[in-house]
Amino acid sequence: MLSPYHSEIHWPAEPCLEILMEMNSCKNSLKNLLEGNTYKLSMGYHVLALYFEQAGDRENRESILEKAINAIQQEPLVERKRWEFPVCYDEAFASDLLPLCKTKNLTKEEVIFLHSSPNYLLHFYGFLPGFMYLSGLDQQLNHPRKKTPERHIAAGSVAIGGQQTGVYPLQSPGGWHVIGRTPLILVNGERLPPFQPGDEITFKPILKNRFESMKGVEIKELAYECI
Amino acid sequence: MSVSKGWIKMIKPGPYTSIQDGGRWEGIEKGVPSGGCMDMLAARLANALLGQKEEKPCLEIFMGGVSFSLEKGRCQVAFCGADAEIRINGEAVVLGKIIDLQEGDQIEIMPFSAGQWLYMSLAGNFLVPKVLGSHSFYFPITKKARLEKGDLVPLEGGETLPPTNSYLGNYSIPFRDKVRVYLGPDFSKLKKEQQEELLNRVYTVSKRQNRMGIMLEEVIENDLLDPLSSPVFPGTIQLTPSGNLIVMMRDAQVTGGYPRVLEVEERDIGKLAQKRPGEQFAFVSDFVDF
Known part of the structure; x- marks a missing residue:
């Protein structure tokens, strides 16, 4: 206390x-x-x-x-879900993807593969409404935050900062490296993301035309499986 | 008794005017800040004067230089908080007293002479949406962060209280320059000398402040390591590696990555909010055994 x-x-x-x-x-x-x-x-x-x-x-x-x-041991395990989370890694949405590739000496395809392979564990929300703290980033993609944060990072931007990766739910300043964008709207008034701490998020690469057609899709229609 | 529906029209919104209430108790698990009145005590007094529930929404005004009109309807209001000259149709009224507003009245709030936050309570209701259990403005949970020129704020004036001479005056808080604090979870990681310095020095409020937080001028040299991101609340004081102290305020994010060294007593958060850049205060930590 x-x-x-x-x-x-x-x-x-x-x-x-x-x-x-x-x-x-x-x-x-x-x-x-x-x-x-x-x-x-x-x-x-x-x-x-x-x-x-x-x-x-x-x-x-x-x-x-x-x-x-x-009561910790007696509680039944909470049902966990694994969500497929669409991300478009097109350079139009990924201002820091090529510089990251260069620093890491990886191809664009390798970065996308490394980023979209793991099942990320959602620990909690913080920083902004709907901002998820995820663990599970491949060590090869660890990258220190920018010394000077950008003034505007677009809502939906998927980015890497230090040992973490995350999605900016709103336009905001930020020091992470943007490598893609999701068409999903994470926060809209009373509607907050349905993902719960303990759930897993898997980023699923989508092409630019799929991004355009998915714009405005409600998150509750997202595919998930119970784990 | 009749209810009078109407609206306020913002003529000069000033640097930051919004609707705020007792804060948001839902949504924190999804990262939504508490929000609510910066000086909760002043807002509670303003509501109490009109016999309203103390956590009801008020118009929160930062620094003054604001004017608006009651374009339609009639209602009773009361002002509490920062020291300000207020004029209704050019005539001065006092803070801490019930004021009758008639249709067409022009309300002018001069730049404050002391303090930073002023509250106007309403006998009745501001008809702004309740989102996640609160009427407090916070973008994009609510449509707006603050009121802008020309904005209309719908309201309903409730039952009219009988004329009264009761007058609260401007409230003054005893020990205004003392801010009560509890020891935070990372306090014990500081060295003895650092703990003493942290608790015993005089602090100055800096210009770097808004509804999210207030940075203090003084620097506390320390060698604390950044902990894992942990929950913070309005009143949590974080100490950065460069020695800056940041007091989290009402719109602060819900987790922070700096050591949490102190925690301001809830009822003293408003006292700190009312301090202008350059004003000083001290912490008191031995006020209660809980």
Whole structure:
């Protein structure tokens, strides 16, 4: 308990699927235990945080967290989904693809293959509404962020920054290297992405004409399989 | 009693005017910031004056230099927060008092003489959409980030309160220059001398501030390593490798990658928001045993 409003549960700082599953299980128990309270529940790679509207006393809050931690093993595994996420790697949408190829001494096809092969694990959302923190980027594609961020990165841009890859849900400034774009609209008013922490995302390369025809397709129509 | 529907028309929107309320308690898991009034206490007082629920939406005005008219309808409003001269049809009115507005009234808010955020509460409702449980403007969760010239804000004036002489005056907060803080999750990773310096020095609010965060002028030398991205909330204070302190405010992102060294007591976030660049304050950390 950090303050009368704020409590956290910490896991070892080594993000992996097992930890994420434990965090998910804990999160679900907490939601049941806290029904009727006003609070925010937020996750990072290894921290689960609760922020309450009302100050509370230590004993009460700590006993709730303990209950959630003790329930971890008993919880059934949450259903996980693997989503096929269309990305167009055409140079029209990929201002940093060729420079990246050059630095990495890889062909365009190799970069696209390396980027679209893994099943990326969704840990949590942050930075912007609908921005996914994904793990699983091939080490060969690790690339330090730009020293000076770009002022405008288009909504839907798929990019690489450090050891991470992600999709800009909105136009925003950003320091990542843009290698493609998705035709999907991730955030639109109340409509936020359906992907949940623990789900997997696989980038599926599409051609430019497919990109044009998919524009405005609702994410809920996306193909997924249960894993 | 009758309800009067109408609207406000923005004539001069000023540097940043928007509708804000008690904040968004939904959507954080998908990365949506809390939003809400920068000085929650001032907005609560403005609502309380009119007998409204304290977390109801208010018109939030930054720095003043704003004018608008009640083009249609009538309603009662109250102002609380920054110190400002307010004129209705050219005549000065006071803060912290119930004001009757009639159709056609011109409301003018001069540049503030102290503080940064002013709230106008309404007896009735601002008819702006509720998105993810809140009326607070936040683009693109809501259609607009702020009000622009010519924008119409629909509203309904509720039941009229009887004329009263009750007058709150401009509220003043005791210990205005003391901001209460709790120790953050990464505080203990600082060396003893760094911890003491962090808690005991005098701080200055810098120009680098907006609804997302406030950077402080002072630098705390440190050798903390960046942790994995972790949740942050309004009030979380992050310490960057170059020693800058960033206080997360209402529209802050929901996770941050810098060490989280302190956390501002919720009721003092507004106190900090009202400070102008160059104004100073100190932290208090031993105020309560929770």
